[in-house]
Amino acid sequence: MPQAVPRPTLQRLLRYLRELERLEAEGTPTIASDELGAAAGTTAHQVRKDLSCLGTLGRRGVGYRVGDIVPTLRAALALDRQWRVALVGAGNIGRALCAYRGFRERGFHIVALFDSDPRKEGCTWARLKVLPMGQLRRTVAELGVELGIIAVPATAAQGVADQLVAAGVRGILNFAPARIIVPPGVQVRSVDLAVEAEQLAFLVSAQSTQPPQP
Amino acid sequence: MPQAVPRPTLQRLLRYLRELERLEAEGTPTIASDELGAAAGTTAHQVRKDLSCLGTLGRRGVGYRVGDIVPTLRAALALDRQWRVALVGAGNIGRALCAYRGFRERGFHIVALFDSDPRKEGCTWARLKVLPMGQLRRTVAELGVELGIIAVPATAAQGVADQLVAAGVRGILNFAPARIIVPPGVQVRSVDLAVEAEQLAFLVSAQSTQPPQP
DNA sequence: ACGTGTGAAGTCGTTCACAGCG
């Protein structure tokens, strides 16, 4: 049975899948854990441990058959289906996410776009009309939206999250620099662009002041 | 001496700093670890352990003086200064990052903008002219750029990283869905938007198939 | 003989409990 997959393992599994899809496109029939590890930036040990979370996927003495495990991984990671997404916030970030090809390529379809600013209402981006927030609940229900993306200012984030949850969304990807509280049963992942930059700055700075050990 | 700060601790310290700056603006003079923990979404234990990485910052029986530790935190996290940043890639993501206020508010100034597409050359975004890649090296040196942001397609990412490193950049924030290899002494942080969505999808999906324990 | 799967050992981070200072 698929016992819990640790978070770090999940991230790596997604990277392995990327690499394996590339190998599949190139026609590589089989790959060993050490090669996959090198391609994904980790070790053979780690690759085997991670993949073993999902069952017995390889063949001893041979390696992993690319054609076999790509579908297995896709299914295990819930990527063998399409996800309908609502995007809230038609600002700079919202516009970029709306146009981002990476989402659609991986099965994430933004099917509705909302903004509280009436001046933006009716504008069209990437074939989507900007709808007023008042229509969020009905639209999410009608279109069967399962995931929401928040791309609004920090002060508005919690309110938007509440509305998304009330509309029945099961997961939220939050780009606002604010902590969001949701009831159990709803998943949240936050991406804070400034925090990413700040982490980088710290690492750069720490490395200058602390030269590596002798 | 400031011994190594674990990565998860670093992330939390940045969140504490946000909360503390808010408290400072509100005029709160002092705060205890349990309140700060609640505000930042963690525990009092964790707050004290994290802050103790940076030295003895609190007063027993009192708590932490907001006015004291905000500057201390800023200095320890290398946020008591400005960072000059070069942005490569004038596509959707690049445009959004260029206009993103959060960076400037936190001391990250995008001072140069590059794209390999000659048609975009000379366009102006947020008071920045799009420059050709050929000018990257000289411009980075002249302006004293320390950090680079990559917002180009995956296939171009490694090449851009190489050019940034050759130009003397010390850290790279990578938004391309590709692994980037840099020499030691250069820091990289990657943000893969599709992977974030994929993780969310997995968590939502896993929760449906595995109801919580009895 | 080769490469996977996996228990065991090791490392890192979190949680805890209480001593210690204001």
Added chain:
DNA sequence: CGCTGTGAACGACTTCACACGT
């Protein structure tokens, strides 16, 4: 007495070593 600082216990993830299937 209140709240911090911190060593110690705990738990999670990683690294390792080797048995096992092909």
